[in-house]
Amino acid sequence: MSTGEATRRAPNAYMPIPTRIGRMVGDIEDVFTWALEPSEPFEFAPGQFNMLYAHGVGEVPISISGDPTDPTVLHHTVRVVGKVTRALGALNVGDEIGVRGPFGSTWPLGQAIGQDVLFVAGGLGLAPLRPAILAVLARRGEFGQVSIIYGARSPEDILFRRELEAWRGRFDVDLEAIVDRSGTDWYGRVGVVTRLVAEADVDPETSVAMVCGPEIMMRFTARELEQRGFEQDQIWVSLERSMKCAVGLCGHCQLGGTFVCKDGPVYRYDEVAAKMLVRGL
Amino acid sequence: MEDLESILKQHPFLEDLQPEQVKLIVGCAKNLRFKPGEFLAREGQKEACLSLIRRGTVAIETHAPNGETMCIETLMPGDVLGLSWITPATAHFDCRARETVIAFSLDHGCLVGKMKEDPAFGYAITSRLLDNTYQRLSRLRLQKLDVYR
Structure with a gap:
């Protein structure tokens, strides 16, 4: 068991929440960062990750890369390496993905x-x-x-x-x-x-x-x-x-x-x- | 004004050398200045000296047939340049001053002669060269793994 700090748990660990892609930034080749717009404030602690669901394709664990003091925007930085991340990368601003989380331990x-x-x-x-x-x-x-x-x-x-x-x-x-x-x-x-x-x-x-x-x-x-x-x-x-x-x-x-x-x-x-x-x- | 000996012994490569050993090096050392773009060593040429960098950055480079130049590592003040000096090999890379570089240049023939005459001095220099070589090798191994791909 990690000796990290108290983690925040997903309200329902099994239920992906539909979440809209608000903005997308192409950082470097094959890597993009999304600013997702959660329908409700999304609180997390630094170090945690979410499961991102590309409808009909699958889920991948992706670390949260955004500002923990702003629960209105949820940032994820994704490298396109496989089937699911390729499907995620093909989505556009305004499309929806499923978000399950946050999960895991945190930076101390x-x-x-x-x-x-x-x-x-x-x-x-x-x-x-x-x-x-x-x-x-x-x-x-x-x-x-x-x-x-x-x-x-x-x-x-x-x-x-x-x-x-x-x-x-x-x-x-x-x-x-x-x-x-x-x-x-x-x-x-x-x-x-x-x-x-x-x-x-x-x-x-x-x-x-x-x-x-x-x-x-x-x-x-x-x-x-x-x-x-x-x-x-x-x-x-x-x-x-x-x-x-x-x-x-x-x-x-x-x-x-x-x-x-x-x-x-x-x-x-x-x-x-x-x-x-x-x-x- | 500081003399060559007192400046020399401040270089990390010579740290903890005995004062009489630093004196031995003084006779082999020259203080050199390289302009930006000037080469301290060229691929294929014998390195006749060991350079102890005091100021500035040196890029270790090679080039492809299309003219593209690739930098493999940058050396900083405190680093040593010219490790191929310890073998009969010639330099494998170009070493270019990125900005004004000031370095102590230790003449090969002079230094090796003193290392042979004084085994304790020879050991002190050789162990430092080996340590530098090992550190460089470790870094290149990690670089070769290309872990960020």
């Missing part, structure tokens, strides 16, 4: 109060971290130093680019970005995200790290954080598994003795570090 914002906060995001992993970043920035005075490290495949693959630039422009946020490869028209850093973790101006004694991205990237990042002096219980990760029911019944997302849909997706690293090293899990 309560525990981070008074601490320095380090966010490390890789690729689309920025989407599940965005609500936590927005929540921290909305209550900026409650936290110590706020640092954001972001790694992407290339400059063209940088998610929420304008927002990252705006955060970088703040006096009360340290933000560093790096891309795995680039041409000559990119003047930022080139290399892997762990490089920035190694260099980050953070004090492990007073910090909480929240990490989200591909699982290999999270393992490498956690290892780098441990080398910097972080204990495993100061590191939080968001795992991705094949979540089907979202209520811990079907077992598709089982990871050892835990169900990622119910006990995760956000875990304290010491709870899952050993499991993440088991091949096939």
